[in-house]
Amino acid sequence: MMNQCVKKIQRDSIIVDAHIDLLYDVEMQRRKGNTKIIETQYLPQFVEGGVNLVVSSIYINDMFIPEMALRKALNQISALHSEIDESPDKIMLCKDFEDIDRVIEEGKIGIMLSFEGVAPLYNDLSLLRVFYELGVRFVGLTWSRRNFAADGCKSLEVREGTRGGLTEFGIKLVEASEALGIIIDVSHMNDEGFSDIIKISQKPIIASHSNTKALAKHPRNLTDEQIKSIASKGGVIGMNVASLFVAEDSKNASIKHLLEHVDYIVNLVGVQHVGLGFDFCDRLFENVSVEFETSSSRSAFDVMKSHVELDQFIDGLLKKGYSEADIELILGKNFLRIYKQVFRG
Numbered sequence: 385m386m387n388q389c390v391k392k393i394q395r396d397s398i399i400v401d402a403h404i405d406l407l408y409d410v411e412m413q414r415r416k417g418n419t420k421i422i423e424t425q426y427l428p429q430f431v432e433g434g435v436n437l438v439v440s441s442i443y444i445n446d447m448f449i450p451e452m453a454l455r456k457a458l459n460q461i462s463a464l465h466s467e468i469d470e471s472p473d474k475i476m477l478c479k480d481f482e483d484i485d486r487v488i489e490e491g492k493i494g495i496m497l498s499f500e501g502v503a504p505l506y507n508d509l510s511l512l513r514v515f516y517e518l519g520v521r522f523v524g525l526t527w528s529r530r531n532f533a534a535d536g537c538k539s540l541e542v543r544e545g546t547r548g549g550l551t552e553f554g555i556k557l558v559e560a561s562e563a564l565g566i567i568i569d570v571s572h573m574n575d576e577g578f579s580d581i582i583k584i585s586q587k588p589i590i591a592s593h594s595n596t597k598a599l600a601k602h603p604r605n606l607t608d609e610q611i612k613s614i615a616s617k618g619g620v621i622g623m624n625v626a627s628l629f630v631a632e633d634s635k636n637a638s639i640k641h642l643l644e645h646v647d648y649i650v651n652l653v654g655v656q657h658v659g660l661g662f663d664f665c666d667r668l669f670e671n672v673s674v675e676f677e678t679s680s681s682r683s684a685f686d687v688m689k690s691h692v693e694l695d696q697f698i699d700g701l702l703k704k705g706y707s708e709a710d711i712e713l714i715l716g717k718n719f720l721r722i723y724k725q726v727f728r729g
């Protein structure tokens with residue numbers, strides 16, 4: 385039985401998960417004929433965890449790149465609208481801060497959209513505006529692979545030549561995104577691209593789902609210098625539950641190790657730069673493995689099973705001595721601060 389203080393924090397805080405591969409799963413399942421997937425499969429956990437707002441990635445599998453990337457992105461957004469039509473009183477697409485206020489007031493779950501790699505744009509900057517109108521408010525220039533804008537961090541072992549930073553297209557994309565009020569996300573960037581973004585960007589940036597390299601040396605995690613750079617721009621880093629990013633001895637990774645990443649960042653740059661970007665993948669891989677044989681072997685796991693275990697995360701923070709006010713910052717207020725700063729209107 386979790387203590388009453390944890391429940392109170394869950395109830396009173398605005399909880400934001402800055403990264404979930406929701407629409408990738410939803411679109412795939414809808415193709416199989418399933419409906420009301422968010423309402424029946426995700427909402428119960430969001431509600432039990434006290435989650436108010438999630439950022440869904442628009443992620444494109446390798447097999448669709450390049451020709452089908454644009455179409456798959458549109459399919460995923462279309463799938464979201466079908467889901468909203470089926471559950472209009474429960475979920476809502478959020479495009480600005482007023483929408484976020486409304487979601488909280490009406491007790492719905494807000495869903496925001498983020499590019500996890502700009503494969504859908506290929507090399508056409510004019511499409512950015514179209515996706516902005518559709519609701520995309522975050523741009524991660526790359527997933528772990530290389531594309532027309534930049535080079536990914538290569539979390540998978542591949543044979544490849546020398547890595548680079550942003551391309552001309554990538555630089556224009558950062559500028560155009562910030563001009564529209566889109567937040568730049570550096571999770572999955574390689575070090576060269578990261579440095580370029582730090583130089584070019586004028587607004588707060590985020591690493592929506594990355595941990596610290598000091599505690600788990602993995603290409604997807606951030607060095608101390610990178611954490612300081614994000615903080616110096618007023619940015620926020622979302623904590624990721626994937627075992628590989630949580631502990632070097634990933635087989636034994638646990639929520640205890642995840643909380644150490646929170647502590648590490650807080651000690652380095654302050655509590656106003658930590659958020660949640662859990663990136664729950666266990667369920668996704670169950671579905672994906674049926675569809676794509678290449679993805680069927682996966683030894684990694686999520687150190688929290690779902691948002692249902694948010695109470696354990698909060699309890700862990702309380703036991704480490706975090707105040708209720710600090711916990712509220714980590715659970716959502718830090719990300720909301722940036723949304724308010726960067727979104728237009």
Ligand SMILES: [Zn+2]
Nearest residue numbers: 500572593663
């Ligand atoms: Zn990711």
